Amino acid sequence: MKRTASYYLVMLTSAFITTGCSSSDDAVQPTTWEIGQPTATDYPEDYYAGGLLGTTAVNTATAFEQPSKAVENEGMMTAFNEGEYLFEKDYNTNTDGAFHGLGPVYVRRGCLYCHPGYGHGARQTEYKADNHRNGYLLVIYDKTTNQYIRSVAGMPQTGAVKPFKAPIDENQIKIAWNSYTDEWGNQFPDGEKYELIYPEVTIPYTAYYAPVVVARGGQDVTLDEAQYNAEIGVLLESTIGIYGTGMTDAISDADITAQWESESKYFNSIGKTDALNPAMWDQTTNTWKSYYSNSLQGDGTKYVRRYTYALSRGPILDAAGANAIWNITNVTRPDRRYHYLDLAGTYYATQSSKDPEVQAGFTDYINRIDPAGTHPEWHTGDIEKDIYTYLTSRQLEPEMTQDQYKNLMIWHRGLAVPAARNTTTDDFKKGKELFTQIGCAACHRPSWQTGDDNIQDPNKLFGNADMPRYPHQKIWPYTDFVQHRLWMKNDIRTGWCRTTPLWGRGLATKTGSGTERLHDCRARNVMEAIMWHGCKMEGGQSDAYHTVLKFRNLTKKEREQLVYFIESI
């Protein structure tokens, strides 16, 4: 929940006021206190992390939940509140009323499971969809092609509404955390030690409901157990915070392109011609190789990619949140009147339709979903066919209204970024200096200027009047929106990972979010996260290797100042 207008951007805090202050040593409780007047502090520009329109001064437990000034300026508070409810509450299997429509299969019942405190997921030692703070998605892929397997969803479900069954039995999933020793024996030159751990995830063949199928050479290939064990990899990807995505959406496509171009030219100039993901960018021509577009709901317009680790998404209105509110819960809406099932769209439905237990419960289920028989094709009496037709239907009734969806996106685009903390302290200033000096800022680019912020919606639903907007703001997300490689043990799928924004993360503990960092929460603190940037024993040398070398050679005090800065931004 959040505050209203007047709290924002007054920013009148004073650090060291002593005027008129006198404190009595008497044991007697004073009835008056002399505290004098507060004085204003001139904050540096990087205090306003989300710019003047997108920063909140709230840094309490609800720091990630606040509306931006733009939401209030544009009179969108009611819509924002509705959107917040849709984000905060569990969806249920009721057939009408608030938050209905969960299933038939689902990744989570609601958003907060993965975004505790609206922030990052927390490290887990088991995979349970109903565990609060479990922000993990399972990444199940074919190691021979690096592509997701075809017979489960890209974000595989482990929950199901009866009589349907979960595509993966989560009770069989194991997450082991192994120790890792880096090339320096987990020790700095001055003797300070640290520990590193990484996850090893296993899902046995028996955990899958449908046969395991992969795509090879344009064909779907079903794997047997031995092939599965040898050729399929399982990784974890954690959620990150939602706040600030409206402000990063306001950066122009041209400016993000310019960043890629600049890095491309630099890497070419030093002969590092494989520095950028060839699936995204052509380093020889310094141009995009892949854009984001949506031809299903939209008109196929091309947009620059900027969201998710894999850069799978463009503008925020068709990015992770817009997608998740539908496919994490399988709650349909007017522009998504179908279920999110396996990648191929047939394997789960086929398996379910032939399952005697599903068949036995389907009549009750479908009568509840469609009591008036509006869809006779689901009630033909040929149960196997009815199940398949229902699961693969493109004409499901919308369970979320278009207005609700719009309000969710107003909320999503309206979440402010907490102001940076400690910006006037010497440690912050020194840490900031080191951040640039040793090279962190090369990828964790500190600031951006937003563009005109004309709303880009690949679904072609919303325009400028519908959303809070952030034109011409200087914002401080600390990312270049480019993918790089760290070459970690059990790395992210494909090895390419978009630089994650650093803003606000220091408030994770207070907000109840996951405090861990990196894509699978392997780093339990900032120090570990930095050291995971220094790998070169796992098939390649991290793009940040030389920065980590410099970090290692800082004094203990300097390392602490750098960490302090990162925790403060």
Add this chain to the structure above:
Amino acid sequence: MKTKTMMAFVAALIATGFASCSSDDDADTTVVNGTQAALDQACQDWKTARADWENTEAFLFGAADVYSIDPHTDTWPVAANDLADVLRDPQAMGNLDNFIKTANSGILGYHGLEYVLFRQGQPRQVSQITNLEYNYICAVAKDLYCATATLEAAWDSKESNAERQQIAKEYVSSHLAIDDDGNQEGVLEGFQNYGKAFKTPGTGDWETALDATLEIISGCQDIIGEVGQSKIGLPYTGEDATYIESPYAYNSITDFYDNIVSCKNALYGKKGATTPDEKSLIYFCQHADNTALAAQAGNVTAKLDAALSKINGMKAPFAIYFNDASCKTAIDALGELDDALSQLAETLKGYEGNETVAKQCQVINENYVDNVVLATYRSLADNAQKLYQSIVNIKK
């Protein structure tokens, strides 16, 4: 023992709203051998324990959030189909205590109990309560008690109640990690004492005493915003009329009122306060030599009373009269209270580093932990325990 008479089935249908129960359903539909008086008492105790819960909403940060106790005990609406499925699931019903620890929160907590105990604002007829439902609400009430005991223990800086301390450690461990067989997999590393951390700057989530004091205000604003803009505002504005909590007990307006009482307690430094306690935030602000701060504190007290009065004046029940003009009056009053607190917080923030302010914030925070948060959670746990016993007593 199972019976399958049509009459009992009809009773179950009325009782639980199993819209989809088929006639060959094998759910146990025998009616509990209980008294109406005992059921009425349980309903009364539900309302008492409910009021206690609403009195905690100004401090949902810390344990209630991190241990997910808020959703576990207060998720709405009830997932009626899921509840019907559980009652028909012999495996779940045979191991209820463990099942509930990790069950979908949509079938648990206050609203899970409310759904079985009430209809149209009144206690149900005891002749409608099946044995399965009885067994189920006993287990849910027990779990609710354990959750509330956990909140008490997590804010008890002196660890004064060994029994509830033990319940808390078991709760945190088992609710975070339990396998399908009911075996605990987790460890106790998650349990922490928020009372101690709040009283001791720099040891937990709050770096300074002022930081913690500002959290008191923020906690109030969190629920004030939710009550005004969402709980009342969304149905009233027509933005979403489907979201009305406690519809079976017709308890919504009481809930709203108790939420704001929670803020009054937090700001006035005492559970059940009518005037600011000497160790309260409001008292300090009113008696500091900054006239602006004093005026802002006075404004908060005026807006607080006005908000309570306007909520009290809302036409009941809210589940029916959510369009009434009295709702708008309450929304506006809550907005003004929120603004008043924002102004107070803004001024206070300017005193970071001021020793006098820090010293008095320390006093405010210690008092807040002991006489607001802990006192409320203790009352909540006591009354949740009583509710559990009342529910057990429904059966002769």
